[in-house]
Amino acid sequence: MLDIELIRKNPNLVKENLKKHFKENLIELVDKILEIDNKWRSIIKELNNLRKERNKISREYAKTKNENLLKKANELKEKIEKLETEEKKLKEERDELLKHLPNILHEDVPIGKDESENVPIRYFGKVKVAKDKIEEFKKEFGNLEFEIVEKTYNHYELMEGKVINSFKAAQVSTSRFYYMFDKVVKLWLALIHYGLDFLEKRNYKIVYVPDMLRRQIEESATHFSDFEEMIYKIENEDLYLIPTAEHAILALHFNEIIEEEKLPLKYAGISVCFRKEAGAHGKDTKGIFRVHQFDKVEQFIFSKPEESWKMFEELIKNAEEFYQSLNIPYRVVNICSGEIGYVAAKKYDLEAWFPGQNKFREIVSCSNCTDWQARRANIRLRRKDGSIEFVHTLNSTLVAVQRTICAIFENFYDEKSKCIVIPKPLVKYTEFEFIEL
RNA sequence: GCCGGGGUAGCCUAGCCAGGCAAGGCGCCGGUCUGGAGAACCGGUGGGCUUAUGCCCUCGUGGGUUCAAAUCCCACCCCCGGCGCCA
Numbered sequence: 001m002l003d004i005e006l007i008r009k010n011p012n013l014v015k016e017n018l019k020k021h022f023k024e025n026l027i028e029l030v031d032k033i034l035e036i037d038n039k040w041r042s043i044i045k046e047l048n049n050l051r052k053e054r055n056k057i058s059r060e061y062a063k064t065k066n067e068n069l070l071k072k073a074n075e076l077k078e079k080i081e082k083l084e085t086e087e088k089k090l091k092e093e094r095d096e097l098l099k100h101l102p103n104i105l106h107e108d109v110p111i112g113k114d115e116s117e118n119v120p121i122r123y124f125g126k127v128k129v130a131k132d133k134i135e136e137f138k139k140e141f142g143n144l145e146f147e148i149v150e151k152t153y154n155h156y157e158l159m160e161g162k163v164i165n166s167f168k169a170a171q172v173s174t175s176r177f178y179y180m181f182d183k184v185v186k187l188w189l190a191l192i193h194y195g196l197d198f199l200e201k202r203n204y205k206i207v208y209v210p211d212m213l214r215r216q217i218e219e220s221a222t223h224f225s226d227f228e229e230m231i232y233k234i235e236n237e238d239l240y241l242i243p244t245a246e247h248a249i250l251a252l253h254f255n256e257i258i259e260e261e262k263l264p265l266k267y268a269g270i271s272v273c274f275r276k277e278a279g280a281h282g283k284d285t286k287g288i289f290r291v292h293q294f295d296k297v298e299q300f301i302f303s304k305p306e307e308s309w310k311m312f313e314e315l316i317k318n319a320e321e322f323y324q325s326l327n328i329p330y331r332v333v334n335i336c337s338g339e340i341g342y343v344a345a346k347k348y349d350l351e352a353w354f355p356g357q358n359k360f361r362e363i364v365s366c367s368n369c370t371d372w373q374a375r376r377a378n379i380r381l382r383r384k385d386g387s388i389e390f391v392h393t394l395n396s397t398l399v400a401v402q403r404t405i406c407a408i409f410e411n412f413y414d415e416k417s418k419c420i421v422i423p424k425p426l427v428k429y430t431e432f433e434f435i436e437l
Numbered sequence: 438g439c440c441g442g443g444g445u446a447g448c449c450u451a452g453c454c455a456g457g458c459a460a461g462g463c464g465c466c467g468g469u470c471u472g473g474a475g476a477a478c479c480g481g482u483g484g485g486c487u488u489a490u491g492c493c494c495u496c497g498u499g500g501g502u503u504c505a506a507a508u509c510c511c512a513c514c515c516c517c518g519g520c521g522c523c524a
Contacts, residue, residue, distance in 0.1 A: 041485095041486065041487095044485070044486055044493080044494095045486060045487080045492095045493095047486095047493080047494095048485090048486065048487095048492055048493040048494085049492080049493090051492090051493060051494085052492060052493070054504075054505080055458080055493090055505085057504070057505095058457075058504050058505045059457070059458070059505085060504095061457090061504055061505080062457045062504090062505075063457090069504075070504055071504095072504085073504035073505080074504065076504085077503090077504065077505095238514095257447060259447090382447070382465085384465085384466085385465085385466060385467095386447095386465055386466050386467095386481090386482055387466090387482095388447090388483085
């Protein structure tokens with residue numbers, strides 16, 4: 001949520017920001033908010049004056065028990081009640097509309113409408129490309145370092161019927177669910193364990209979180225549009241299945257004031273994530289790349305405002321070093337203004353190379369939400385001089401487990417032995433070096 | 438799920454029965470004092486409106502009664518204790 005003060009003082013900045021987001025339709029909302037705010041301010045002024053008078057008369061009456069005062073007070077009471085109703089309505093209306101405005105973008109965010117205008121900023125690793133896809137590859141990625149292989153496979157070709165069963169899961173749940181078996185389950189555990197160890201070594205506090213949150217808490221973490229497209233609701237309860245541990249970690253300090261010297265607070269959260277994927281019909285329908293239920297080790301930082309951009313770089317660096325250690329090729333892209341969504345001021349995605357798809361695909365998403373979430377969740381810090389302000393919140397995936405399994409299958413399948421070769425750092429956790437298919 | 442006790446400012450607490458401007462302590466910040474520090478004393482320490490003086494709001498949340506609600510009534514949320522259920 002934006003600061004109403006910012007809109008009062010600098011409505012043009014807020015409007016320019018909406019243009020960058022390609023949300024011109026919200027520009028009139030800014031004027032509407034200002035209009036309501038002005039009305040509200042004049043009413044609160046009037047109301048305060050009336051209450052002042054009422055309080056005076058009331059105190060007078062307490063002393064004198066003068067019946068004439070009672071008459072006056074009754075008149076005031078009616079007026080006050082009327083105005084109070086109106087004041088409350090206006091304030092609610094204003095704050096409701098405020099929640100629809102996206103965060104102010106950082107100046108580095110590239111202006112662009114869709115995914116195609118995201119800006120790649122760095123690459124890691126030598127990618128595998130199938131012989132028959134070389135031309136297509138060169139057209140898109142030019143002089144990127146690559147290695148030619150005879151044939152590549154989609155993860156689901158390698159997995160389905162052997163280590164996963166999506167067909168049975170679709171019958172008993174719906175599509176986008178799956179059963180996993182044997183060594184893939186152990187690989188899944190290994191990735192979680194390795195991810196937690198990785199962050200613990202970097203002084204992140206490990207946290208296991210509630211998988212359901214109240215509406216108010218979910219709303220503090222995200223924009224309304226997510227409720228329709230992403231988040232599952234529990235019937236007859238004020239509870240929602242979390243789409244990411246990010247929300248539950250944010251909620252850990254809901255309504256709190258944190259002492260300046262305790263910041264930054266760094267967390268490594270592990271949770272299952274539930275997503276409706278309502279807008280994704282027909283996309284990635286096979287396998288476990290895009291599913292309703294997956295697991296994720298999430299990084300989250302509560303930061304002092306002046307340190308948050310440094311923390312932002314730390315988060316993406318952690319994720320990069322994690323994938324470097326697994327030797328999975330990737331690129332980092334700077335997400336453009338039209339794709340970034342409401343919450344983040346700047347966002348990097350880490351996209352792993354998927355040889356079977358001949359593409360980079362999102363595997364990590366790293367955001368600085370500045371004070372947008374903190375304002376809604378009312379999470380503040382107290383300076384040494386006693387002053388209070390909102391913290392900044394940042395989040396980044398460390399490892400999206402199912403997607404990383406997909407990446408491991410596609411990148412490390414050995415055609416000759418028909419085995420998946422487990423990346424070195426994981427062997428300590430899996431206690432096997434290959435998955436035979 | 439039932440019975441009982443609770444929720445008051447950053448924290449701790451009084452006020453509630455019996456309605457009348459939210460008292461006190463701790464912590465923190467500033468000042469006086471000091472060579473410096475401490476102690477002591479004074480002031481400040483939630484939100485909003487206001488150029489400002491100042492005014493209003495805030496006692497878990499939301500309603501209601503009243504000239505006036507932390508206080509009375511209703512509903513809900515949460516915490517503690519006991520009983521019940523339970524991996």
